[in-house]
Amino acid sequence: MFGAFRAPARTYLDYAASAPLRPVAKARIVELLDLFGNPSSIHAEGQAARMELDQSRRVIADLLGVRAERVVFTSGGTEANNLCLRGVMQASSGKRLLVSAIEHDCVRNTGKALGAEEIPVDNGGLVRLDWLREELARGDVGLVSVMHANNENGILQPIEAVAAMCKAVGVPFHTDAVQTVGHVPVHVDELGADLLTFTAHKFGGPRGVGVVVLKPELEMLASITGGAQERNRRAGTENLAAIGGAAVALEEAVANMNAERTVARAFNATVCAAAEGIGLRVVGKDSPRVEHVAQVITPKNGSDVVIGMDLKGVAISQGSACGSGKVKESHVLRAMGYSAEEATQAVRLSWGWATTEGDIQAGVNALNAVL
Ligand SMILES: Cc1ncc(COP(=O)(O)O)c(C=O)c1O
Structure with a gap:
């Protein structure tokens, strides 16, 4: 024991x-542990769980300025990033993946496995926009991934500029916002990201809850397949209590x-x-x-x-x-x-x-x- x-x-x-863990998150997790129904079940117990899950999704979506259906829950930041990179690249038939040279290992190593090329950074740690512009002009890029803030040194990337460059040539853009959500204002559409990922345990939520916020029309294959949970983006029964804890932790982080x-x-x-x-x-x-x-x-x-x-x-x-x-x-x-x-x-x-x-x-x- x-x-x-x-x-x-x-x-x-x-x-x-x-x-x-923020105390409000802990209290919420404990409360939700009693809701044992499966959110996918149609009986009353299942629907009670579904209501709470929907509520947590709405809270998180509101705080990020998006509609609830754009929020996909995963088991953490690592899975969220894997889903974005693998899912978009699998759907993009032979195009190139560009990943910044300073990404967290979960993006970097996933990128390597997918044959990604690295976007260099300057001495100040900022991605080289000139390099990126030239590569995008070749017309064969399937996805760009540049993190919002670096986890080692906290340096903030010029995300809006990267997003605008990608948008101009119709290339999807992913940002790992694990070190910014809950710490600095993050409004997904103002940043311009097609896919944005984060994890609850960096802002006082529990470990084991990750989020992908994505454009609904985005082509992305699921990595974990099975049931139709998370609008077919990620199969598996949702971790209701932890997700609830993540939602109230983010609420408090944003309020304070x-x-x-x-x-x-x-x-x-x-x-x-x-x-x-x-x-x-x-x-x-x-x-x-x-x-x-x-x-x-x-x-x-x-x-x-x-x-x-x-x-x-x-x-x-x-x-x-x-x-x-x-x-x-x-x-x-x-x-x-x-x-x-x-x-x-x-x-x-x-x-x-x-x-x-x-x-x-x-x-x-x-x-x-x-x-
Ligand atoms: C920038 C960044 N991305 C992703 C992750 C991975 O998140 P998780 O621990 O939830 O898998 C971390 C955690 O250290 C991180 O700092």
């Missing part, structure tokens, strides 16, 4: 990997967004000033960035710094959670022109809805001590 996880006097600065961003911006300034004070470089210092992430290049191996910080009670990461635990060179930093050595020396600090000034101070003190 496992007890609740209660680490003594820990400081958690790894929200970009996974954020603590201005206040949470103001605090996060101040924390970012404190962390960056402290890091620079001990001679560290902040990645993407002069690029537009989300407020809740800062990546710094240290003089040590990143994993040694992460372990040193952990021993001092502070949880941070090397970049992407999926890559942590290995001495891994950051493909993002390499794409930005950092050396192979520098690309192993970065660490990421990230914060969110429950972070206090005391947490940030503890993080800065530990960083000072470890370095």
Whole structure:
């Protein structure tokens, strides 16, 4: 029997990997666990579950400025991104896939499996629009995928510009908005994305809920086949309780967004000033960035710094959670022109809805001590 996880006097600065569950989300999940009916069943128990599922879908759709039928639930961000890339490419008969060089591994490796070519980025970490324009002009591109904000350094991509270029030549455009939804305003049609993906656990919802928002007319084959759930886009009984938790977490994140961003911006300034004070470089210092992430290049191996910080009670990461635990060179930093050595020396600090000034101070003190 496992007890609740209660680490003594820990400081958690790894929200970009996974954020603590918001209490409203936890309460909602617990409440919905009693609704055992299958949302696809026609009896009263099934319909009660269906009503809640529809309600969660409506809440999420409203918050993103789209109609509810455009929302498809998956098991997480990884599955959502797989569905978009594989599903659109399978329906696009032999066309080329262009994926930015700085994507999360779930897009990058899926892209590689599909023979994607990489859209390069400049030294500031921004995709090269000139390169993309030339490639789109060849008329043989089936899908473009550029993330909204990078998960290692928080750099925001010029998504509206990319979307407009794709739209002008009729090429579908996907953006992985895992690090922006719930953190900065995201209105799908204003961004211009044909497919936008995110995951609930980055903004205080539960792990295991992903979302694809797509244009209804978009040709995309399902990857998980079976029943007709999610309008035939993704088979399998929906995870009703977790989806409900995701909806209320997003509701709270959006309602509190201005206040949470103001605090996060101040924390970012404190962390960056402290890091620079001990001679560290902040990645993407002069690029537009989300407020809740800062990546710094240290003089040590990143994993040694992460372990040193952990021993001092502070949880941070090397970049992407999926890559942590290995001495891994950051493909993002390499794409930005950092050396192979520098690309192993970065660490990421990230914060969110429950972070206090005391947490940030503890993080800065530990960083000072470890370095
Ligand atoms: C940018 C980005 N995309 C996708 C994912 C994967 O999401 P999930 O953990 O829900 O599979 C992550 C998680 O680290 C991420 O940061």
